Amino acid sequence: xxxxxxRSAQQEHAADxxxxxxxxxxxxxxxVITAVYAVTKKLDQWYVRQFADLDLTQGEWSVLAALxxxxxxxxxxxxxxxxxxxxxxxxxxxLDKMSGRGLVxxxxxxxxxxxxxxxxxxxxxxxxxxxxxxxxxVESDTLRGLSTPERHELARLLEIVIEGLDDVDA
Amino acid sequence: xxxxxxRSAQQEHAADxxxxxxxxxxxxxxxVITAVYAVTKKLDQWYVRQFADLDLTQGEWSVLAALxxxxxxxxxxxxxxxxxxxxxxxxxxxLDKMSGRGLVxxxxxxxxxxxxxxxxxxxxxxxxxxxxxxxxxVESDTLRGLSTPERHELARLLEIVIEGLDDVDA
DNA sequence: CTCGAATATTTCGTATTCGAAGTTCGATAT
DNA sequence: ATATCGAACTTCGAATACGAAATATTCGAG
Numbered sequence: 001x002x003x004x005x006x007r008s009a010q011q012e013h014a015a016d017x018x019x020x021x022x023x024x025x026x027x028x029x030x031x032v033i034t035a036v037y038a039v040t041k042k043l044d045q046w047y048v049r050q051f052a053d054l055d056l057t058q059g060e061w062s063v064l065a066a067l068x069x070x071x072x073x074x075x076x077x078x079x080x081x082x083x084x085x086x087x088x089x090x091x092x093x094x095l096d097k098m099s100g101r102g103l104v105x106x107x108x109x110x111x112x113x114x115x116x117x118x119x120x121x122x123x124x125x126x127x128x129x130x131x132x133x134x135x136x137x138v139e140s141d142t143l144r145g146l147s148t149p150e151r152h153e154l155a156r157l158l159e160i161v162i163e164g165l166d167d168v169d170a
Numbered sequence: 171x172x173x174x175x176x177r178s179a180q181q182e183h184a185a186d187x188x189x190x191x192x193x194x195x196x197x198x199x200x201x202v203i204t205a206v207y208a209v210t211k212k213l214d215q216w217y218v219r220q221f222a223d224l225d226l227t228q229g230e231w232s233v234l235a236a237l238x239x240x241x242x243x244x245x246x247x248x249x250x251x252x253x254x255x256x257x258x259x260x261x262x263x264x265l266d267k268m269s270g271r272g273l274v275x276x277x278x279x280x281x282x283x284x285x286x287x288x289x290x291x292x293x294x295x296x297x298x299x300x301x302x303x304x305x306x307x308v309e310s311d312t313l314r315g316l317s318t319p320e321r322h323e324l325a326r327l328l329e330i331v332i333e334g335l336d337d338v339d340a
Numbered sequence: 341c342t343c344g345a346a347t348a349t350t351t352c353g354t355a356t357t358c359g360a361a362g363t364t365c366g367a368t369a370t
Numbered sequence: 371a372t373a374t375c376g377a378a379c380t381t382c383g384a385a386t387a388c389g390a391a392a393t394a395t396t397c398g399a400g
Contacts, residue, residue: 031322229387246349248348282348
Protein backbone atom coordinates (compact mmCIF):
# COMPACT_ATOMS: atom_id res chain seq x y z
CA UNK A 1 0.00 0.00 0.00
CA UNK A 2 2.38 2.71 1.19
CA UNK A 3 5.04 3.73 -1.28
CA UNK A 4 8.54 2.34 -1.35
CA UNK A 5 10.01 2.43 2.11
CA UNK A 6 13.59 2.27 0.95
CA ARG A 7 13.87 5.97 1.54
CA SER A 8 12.46 7.64 4.61
CA ALA A 9 9.87 10.35 4.13
CA GLN A 10 12.60 12.78 5.14
CA GLN A 11 14.91 11.69 2.36
CA GLU A 12 12.09 11.67 -0.13
CA HIS A 13 11.21 15.21 0.87
CA ALA A 14 14.83 16.35 0.64
CA ALA A 15 15.08 14.91 -2.86
CA ASP A 16 11.90 16.70 -3.91
CA UNK A 17 13.24 19.99 -2.61
CA UNK A 18 16.48 19.41 -4.50
CA UNK A 19 14.48 18.97 -7.71
CA UNK A 20 12.73 22.29 -7.24
CA UNK A 21 15.99 24.04 -6.34
CA UNK A 22 17.64 22.61 -9.43
CA UNK A 23 14.77 24.03 -11.50
CA UNK A 24 15.36 27.52 -10.14
CA UNK A 25 13.63 27.70 -6.75
CA UNK A 26 15.16 29.04 -3.56
CA UNK A 27 16.17 26.45 -1.01
CA UNK A 28 14.73 28.16 2.08
CA UNK A 29 11.44 28.73 0.26
CA UNK A 30 11.01 25.33 -1.35
CA UNK A 31 11.83 23.49 1.85
CA VAL A 32 8.83 25.12 3.55
CA ILE A 33 6.35 25.15 0.69
CA THR A 34 7.03 21.58 -0.36
CA ALA A 35 6.62 20.43 3.24
CA VAL A 36 3.34 22.29 3.64
CA TYR A 37 1.89 20.64 0.54
CA ALA A 38 3.13 17.22 1.57
CA VAL A 39 1.11 17.60 4.76
CA THR A 40 -2.07 18.89 3.14
CA LYS A 41 -1.96 16.28 0.39
CA LYS A 42 -1.97 13.52 2.97
CA LEU A 43 -4.64 15.25 5.03
CA ASP A 44 -6.83 15.64 1.95
CA GLN A 45 -6.69 11.89 1.35
CA TRP A 46 -7.83 11.22 4.88
CA TYR A 47 -10.59 13.79 4.72
CA VAL A 48 -12.06 12.11 1.67
CA ARG A 49 -12.26 8.80 3.49
CA GLN A 50 -13.43 10.24 6.80
CA PHE A 51 -16.09 12.41 5.22
CA ALA A 52 -17.39 9.55 3.11
CA ASP A 53 -18.79 8.08 6.30
CA LEU A 54 -20.79 11.25 6.78
CA ASP A 55 -21.82 11.31 3.10
CA LEU A 56 -19.93 14.57 2.72
CA THR A 57 -17.67 15.71 -0.12
CA GLN A 58 -14.80 18.11 0.38
CA GLY A 59 -16.73 20.73 -1.53
CA GLU A 60 -19.72 20.42 0.77
CA TRP A 61 -17.40 20.51 3.75
CA SER A 62 -15.92 23.81 2.61
CA VAL A 63 -19.41 25.31 2.58
CA LEU A 64 -20.23 23.92 5.98
CA ALA A 65 -16.97 25.21 7.45
CA ALA A 66 -17.30 28.65 5.90
CA LEU A 67 -20.80 29.11 7.29
CA UNK A 68 -19.79 27.80 10.71
CA UNK A 69 -16.83 30.17 10.88
CA UNK A 70 -19.12 33.04 9.96
CA UNK A 71 -21.08 32.27 13.11
CA UNK A 72 -24.51 33.86 13.12
CA UNK A 73 -23.64 36.05 10.13
CA UNK A 74 -25.27 34.83 6.93
CA UNK A 75 -23.14 34.54 3.81
CA UNK A 76 -24.11 35.02 0.16
CA UNK A 77 -23.46 32.44 -2.57
CA UNK A 78 -20.75 34.70 -3.99
CA UNK A 79 -18.95 34.89 -0.68
CA UNK A 80 -19.19 31.15 -0.28
CA UNK A 81 -17.79 30.67 -3.78
CA UNK A 82 -14.82 32.89 -2.95
CA UNK A 83 -14.20 31.15 0.37
CA UNK A 84 -14.46 27.75 -1.30
CA UNK A 85 -12.32 28.62 -4.32
CA UNK A 86 -15.00 27.68 -6.86
CA UNK A 87 -16.95 29.52 -9.53
CA UNK A 88 -20.23 31.14 -8.46
CA UNK A 89 -22.15 28.95 -10.87
CA UNK A 90 -20.79 25.87 -9.14
CA UNK A 91 -21.98 27.15 -5.80
CA UNK A 92 -25.54 27.40 -7.10
CA UNK A 93 -25.73 23.68 -7.75
CA UNK A 94 -23.89 22.81 -4.56
CA LEU A 95 -26.31 24.85 -2.48
CA ASP A 96 -29.25 23.26 -4.32
CA LYS A 97 -28.05 19.85 -3.21
CA MET A 98 -27.23 20.87 0.33
CA SER A 99 -30.48 22.72 0.91
CA GLY A 100 -32.37 19.77 -0.54
CA ARG A 101 -30.65 17.68 2.07
CA GLY A 102 -31.58 20.13 4.79
CA LEU A 103 -28.06 21.24 5.70
CA VAL A 104 -28.39 24.88 4.69
CA UNK A 105 -31.22 27.27 3.97
CA UNK A 106 -31.52 30.13 1.51
CA UNK A 107 -33.60 33.23 2.07
CA UNK A 108 -33.78 36.48 0.13
CA UNK A 109 -32.03 39.54 1.52
CA UNK A 110 -34.81 42.04 2.22
CA UNK A 111 -32.48 45.03 2.03
CA UNK A 112 -31.06 44.01 -1.36
CA UNK A 113 -33.11 41.65 -3.42
CA UNK A 114 -30.29 40.69 -5.75
CA UNK A 115 -28.70 38.92 -2.82
CA UNK A 116 -29.48 35.59 -1.25
CA UNK A 117 -28.52 34.83 2.32
CA UNK A 118 -27.36 31.35 3.22
CA UNK A 119 -27.20 29.95 6.73
CA UNK A 120 -26.72 26.61 8.44
CA UNK A 121 -29.71 24.66 9.67
CA UNK A 122 -29.68 22.75 12.94
CA UNK A 123 -28.80 19.63 10.97
CA UNK A 124 -26.02 21.55 9.26
CA UNK A 125 -24.52 22.58 12.58
CA UNK A 126 -24.76 19.04 13.87
CA UNK A 127 -22.99 17.67 10.82
CA UNK A 128 -20.31 20.33 11.14
CA UNK A 129 -19.62 19.32 14.74
CA UNK A 130 -19.56 15.67 13.82
CA UNK A 131 -17.09 16.33 11.01
CA UNK A 132 -14.82 18.44 13.20
CA UNK A 133 -14.62 15.73 15.83
CA UNK A 134 -13.89 13.06 13.23
CA UNK A 135 -11.28 15.21 11.54
CA UNK A 136 -9.61 16.01 14.82
CA UNK A 137 -8.70 12.36 15.20
CA VAL A 138 -6.51 12.20 12.12
CA GLU A 139 -5.29 15.76 12.58
CA SER A 140 -4.19 14.99 16.11
CA ASP A 141 -2.52 11.83 14.88
CA THR A 142 -0.75 13.83 12.20
CA LEU A 143 0.85 16.08 14.80
CA ARG A 144 1.66 13.36 17.32
CA GLY A 145 5.41 13.77 16.65
CA LEU A 146 5.35 17.31 18.01
CA SER A 147 5.37 18.32 21.66
CA THR A 148 2.96 20.98 22.85
CA PRO A 149 5.64 23.71 22.82
CA GLU A 150 6.62 22.65 19.31
CA ARG A 151 3.00 22.86 18.16
CA HIS A 152 2.77 26.37 19.54
CA GLU A 153 5.98 27.34 17.83
CA LEU A 154 4.76 25.86 14.54
CA ALA A 155 1.47 27.70 14.88
CA ARG A 156 3.26 30.93 15.71
CA LEU A 157 5.42 30.78 12.60
CA LEU A 158 2.47 29.92 10.37
CA GLU A 159 0.49 32.78 11.82
CA ILE A 160 3.27 35.18 10.87
CA VAL A 161 2.89 33.95 7.30
CA ILE A 162 -0.88 34.34 7.45
CA GLU A 163 -0.57 37.90 8.65
CA GLY A 164 1.11 38.87 5.38
CA LEU A 165 -1.02 36.86 2.97
CA ASP A 166 -3.50 39.53 1.99
CA ASP A 167 -0.80 42.07 1.16
CA VAL A 168 0.86 40.00 -1.53
CA ASP A 169 -1.67 40.73 -4.27
CA ALA A 170 -0.90 44.44 -4.10
CA UNK B 171 -11.29 43.01 -3.30
CA UNK B 172 -9.72 41.64 -0.13
CA UNK B 173 -12.13 40.72 2.62
CA UNK B 174 -13.13 43.01 5.42
CA UNK B 175 -10.07 44.55 6.96
CA UNK B 176 -11.76 45.40 10.23
CA ARG B 177 -10.14 42.35 11.72
CA SER B 178 -6.54 41.45 11.10
CA ALA B 179 -5.80 38.10 9.52
CA GLN B 180 -4.53 37.06 12.93
CA GLN B 181 -7.81 37.80 14.64
CA GLU B 182 -9.75 36.15 11.86
CA HIS B 183 -7.61 33.06 12.24
CA ALA B 184 -8.04 33.03 16.02
CA ALA B 185 -11.79 33.24 15.62
CA ASP B 186 -11.78 30.34 13.16
CA UNK B 187 -9.77 28.22 15.56
CA UNK B 188 -12.21 29.08 18.34
CA UNK B 189 -15.07 27.81 16.17
CA UNK B 190 -13.36 24.47 15.63
CA UNK B 191 -12.49 24.17 19.31
CA UNK B 192 -16.08 24.92 20.26
CA UNK B 193 -17.17 22.10 17.94
CA UNK B 194 -14.93 19.60 19.69
CA UNK B 195 -11.42 20.05 18.28
CA UNK B 196 -8.23 20.36 20.31
CA UNK B 197 -6.76 23.83 20.53
CA UNK B 198 -3.12 22.91 19.87
CA UNK B 199 -4.18 20.81 16.87
CA UNK B 200 -6.64 23.20 15.29
CA UNK B 201 -4.30 26.14 15.59
CA VAL B 202 -1.77 24.37 13.38
CA ILE B 203 -4.09 22.65 10.92
CA THR B 204 -6.25 25.71 10.32
CA ALA B 205 -3.15 27.79 9.73
CA VAL B 206 -1.72 25.29 7.27
CA TYR B 207 -4.91 25.32 5.22
CA ALA B 208 -5.14 29.09 5.31
CA VAL B 209 -1.73 29.21 3.66
CA THR B 210 -2.39 26.57 1.03
CA LYS B 211 -5.77 28.04 0.14
CA LYS B 212 -4.16 31.36 -0.68
CA LEU B 213 -1.31 29.69 -2.52
CA ASP B 214 -3.77 27.66 -4.59
CA GLN B 215 -5.45 30.87 -5.72
CA TRP B 216 -2.16 32.28 -6.88
CA TYR B 217 -1.13 29.11 -8.62
CA VAL B 218 -4.29 29.17 -10.71
CA ARG B 219 -3.51 32.67 -11.91
CA GLN B 220 0.21 32.11 -12.39
CA PHE B 221 -0.24 28.86 -14.25
CA ALA B 222 -2.88 30.34 -16.52
CA ASP B 223 -0.06 32.30 -18.18
CA LEU B 224 1.62 29.01 -19.01
CA ASP B 225 -1.67 27.45 -20.14
CA LEU B 226 -1.38 24.96 -17.29
CA THR B 227 -4.07 23.69 -14.94
CA GLN B 228 -3.33 22.56 -11.42
CA GLY B 229 -4.08 18.99 -12.46
CA GLU B 230 -1.54 19.15 -15.26
CA TRP B 231 0.95 20.73 -12.90
CA SER B 232 0.61 17.84 -10.47
CA VAL B 233 1.57 15.43 -13.26
CA LEU B 234 4.50 17.56 -14.33
CA ALA B 235 5.77 17.86 -10.77
CA ALA B 236 5.37 14.17 -10.01
CA LEU B 237 7.34 13.17 -13.09
CA UNK B 238 10.02 15.77 -12.41
CA UNK B 239 10.43 14.58 -8.83
CA UNK B 240 10.76 11.03 -10.07
CA UNK B 241 13.79 12.16 -12.02
CA UNK B 242 14.81 9.69 -14.72
CA UNK B 243 12.50 7.02 -13.32
CA UNK B 244 9.37 6.56 -15.40
CA UNK B 245 5.99 6.44 -13.65
CA UNK B 246 2.85 4.53 -14.57
CA UNK B 247 -0.57 6.15 -14.96
CA UNK B 248 -1.66 4.46 -11.72
CA UNK B 249 1.23 5.92 -9.80
CA UNK B 250 0.55 9.34 -11.25
CA UNK B 251 -3.10 9.03 -10.26
CA UNK B 252 -2.11 8.22 -6.69
CA UNK B 253 0.40 11.05 -6.53
CA UNK B 254 -2.14 13.47 -7.98
CA UNK B 255 -5.05 12.33 -5.83
CA UNK B 256 -7.32 11.55 -8.78
CA UNK B 257 -8.98 8.42 -10.13
CA UNK B 258 -6.97 6.33 -12.62
CA UNK B 259 -9.61 6.90 -15.27
CA UNK B 260 -9.11 10.64 -14.94
CA UNK B 261 -5.41 10.27 -15.49
CA UNK B 262 -6.00 8.55 -18.82
CA UNK B 263 -7.68 11.60 -20.29
CA UNK B 264 -5.22 13.98 -18.67
CA LEU B 265 -2.27 12.14 -20.17
CA ASP B 266 -4.02 12.07 -23.55
CA LYS B 267 -4.16 15.84 -23.51
CA MET B 268 -0.64 16.34 -22.21
CA SER B 269 0.95 13.90 -24.63
CA GLY B 270 -1.00 15.49 -27.46
CA ARG B 271 0.59 18.75 -26.42
CA GLY B 272 4.02 17.17 -26.34
CA LEU B 273 4.65 17.52 -22.61
CA VAL B 274 4.81 13.81 -21.77
CA UNK B 275 5.29 10.58 -23.67
CA UNK B 276 3.86 7.12 -23.09
CA UNK B 277 5.62 3.89 -24.00
CA UNK B 278 4.76 0.28 -23.17
CA UNK B 279 6.71 -1.47 -20.42
CA UNK B 280 8.51 -4.34 -22.13
CA UNK B 281 8.85 -6.35 -18.92
CA UNK B 282 5.15 -6.12 -18.09
CA UNK B 283 2.87 -5.35 -20.96
CA UNK B 284 -0.07 -4.39 -18.78
CA UNK B 285 1.92 -1.33 -17.73
CA UNK B 286 2.52 1.93 -19.49
CA UNK B 287 5.53 4.08 -18.67
CA UNK B 288 5.17 7.85 -18.71
CA UNK B 289 8.04 10.31 -18.85
CA UNK B 290 8.60 14.00 -19.42
CA UNK B 291 9.66 15.28 -22.82
CA UNK B 292 12.17 18.06 -23.28
CA UNK B 293 9.27 20.47 -23.58
CA UNK B 294 7.79 19.03 -20.40
CA UNK B 295 11.00 19.64 -18.50
CA UNK B 296 11.20 23.17 -19.83
CA UNK B 297 7.65 23.93 -18.77
CA UNK B 298 8.33 22.46 -15.34
CA UNK B 299 11.31 24.75 -14.85
CA UNK B 300 9.36 27.73 -16.05
CA UNK B 301 6.52 26.96 -13.64
CA UNK B 302 8.87 26.47 -10.70
CA UNK B 303 10.54 29.80 -11.30
CA UNK B 304 7.18 31.57 -11.61
CA UNK B 305 5.82 29.88 -8.52
CA UNK B 306 8.89 30.73 -6.53
CA UNK B 307 8.04 34.40 -6.86
CA VAL B 308 4.77 34.19 -4.98
CA GLU B 309 6.07 31.53 -2.63
CA SER B 310 9.00 33.69 -1.70
CA ASP B 311 6.67 36.62 -1.22
CA THR B 312 4.46 34.48 1.00
CA LEU B 313 7.35 33.79 3.36
CA ARG B 314 8.78 37.29 3.35
CA GLY B 315 7.72 37.83 6.98
CA LEU B 316 10.06 35.09 8.14
CA SER B 317 13.81 35.39 8.65
CA THR B 318 16.08 32.68 7.31
CA PRO B 319 16.46 31.02 10.73
CA GLU B 320 12.68 31.11 11.15
CA ARG B 321 12.20 29.46 7.77
CA HIS B 322 14.57 26.71 8.76
CA GLU B 323 12.77 26.24 12.05
CA LEU B 324 9.41 26.12 10.25
CA ALA B 325 10.77 23.60 7.77
CA ARG B 326 12.25 21.51 10.56
CA LEU B 327 8.95 21.27 12.42
CA LEU B 328 7.02 20.42 9.25
CA GLU B 329 9.55 17.74 8.39
CA ILE B 330 8.93 16.10 11.76
CA VAL B 331 5.26 15.93 10.84
CA ILE B 332 6.07 14.50 7.42
CA GLU B 333 8.21 11.79 8.93
CA GLY B 334 5.17 10.32 10.68
CA LEU B 335 2.61 10.73 7.91
CA ASP B 336 2.84 7.25 6.40
CA ASP B 337 2.41 5.51 9.74
CA VAL B 338 -1.00 6.99 10.50
CA ASP B 339 -2.98 4.67 8.22
CA ALA B 340 -1.85 1.64 10.19
C1' DC C 341 -0.97 -26.77 -19.12
C1' DT C 342 -5.08 -24.54 -17.89
C1' DC C 343 -8.09 -22.18 -15.07
C1' DG C 344 -9.06 -18.52 -11.96
C1' DA C 345 -7.64 -14.47 -9.35
C1' DA C 346 -5.14 -10.21 -9.40
C1' DT C 347 -3.19 -6.06 -11.67
C1' DA C 348 -3.11 -2.12 -15.04
C1' DT C 349 -5.28 0.54 -18.26
C1' DT C 350 -8.97 2.16 -20.84
C1' DT C 351 -13.99 2.95 -22.08
C1' DC C 352 -18.40 4.60 -20.90
C1' DG C 353 -22.27 6.78 -18.44
C1' DT C 354 -23.13 10.05 -14.79
C1' DA C 355 -22.07 13.89 -11.98
C1' DT C 356 -19.58 18.01 -10.94
C1' DT C 357 -17.23 22.14 -12.47
C1' DC C 358 -16.23 26.09 -15.21
C1' DG C 359 -16.90 30.22 -18.16
C1' DA C 360 -19.99 32.78 -20.82
C1' DA C 361 -24.37 34.66 -21.53
C1' DG C 362 -28.98 35.85 -19.45
C1' DT C 363 -31.90 38.08 -15.86
C1' DT C 364 -33.04 40.86 -12.18
C1' DC C 365 -32.13 44.49 -9.08
C1' DG C 366 -29.53 48.52 -7.15
C1' DA C 367 -26.72 52.78 -7.60
C1' DT C 368 -25.22 56.91 -9.89
C1' DA C 369 -25.36 60.61 -13.09
C1' DT C 370 -27.85 63.61 -16.01
C1' DA D 371 -37.44 60.42 -13.52
C1' DT D 372 -34.80 57.56 -16.48
C1' DA D 373 -30.99 55.79 -18.52
C1' DT D 374 -26.87 53.45 -17.94
C1' DC D 375 -23.59 50.86 -15.51
C1' DG D 376 -22.48 47.51 -12.16
C1' DA D 377 -23.50 43.64 -8.91
C1' DA D 378 -25.60 39.06 -7.73
C1' DC D 379 -27.47 34.96 -8.94
C1' DT D 380 -28.84 31.56 -12.18
C1' DT D 381 -28.97 28.94 -16.66
C1' DC D 382 -26.64 26.64 -20.28
C1' DG D 383 -23.12 24.21 -23.02
C1' DA D 384 -18.43 22.33 -22.84
C1' DA D 385 -14.79 20.35 -20.24
C1' DT D 386 -13.27 17.55 -16.40
C1' DA D 387 -13.77 13.97 -12.84
C1' DC D 388 -15.46 9.81 -10.82
C1' DG D 389 -16.94 4.87 -10.43
C1' DA D 390 -18.18 0.66 -12.59
C1' DA D 391 -17.61 -2.41 -16.27
C1' DA D 392 -14.62 -4.03 -20.14
C1' DT D 393 -10.06 -5.48 -21.95
C1' DA D 394 -5.56 -7.31 -21.68
C1' DT D 395 -1.76 -9.27 -19.30
C1' DT D 396 0.59 -11.57 -15.39
C1' DC D 397 0.79 -14.72 -11.60
C1' DG D 398 -0.31 -18.70 -8.86
C1' DA D 399 -2.79 -23.13 -7.91
C1' DG D 400 -4.11 -27.43 -9.20
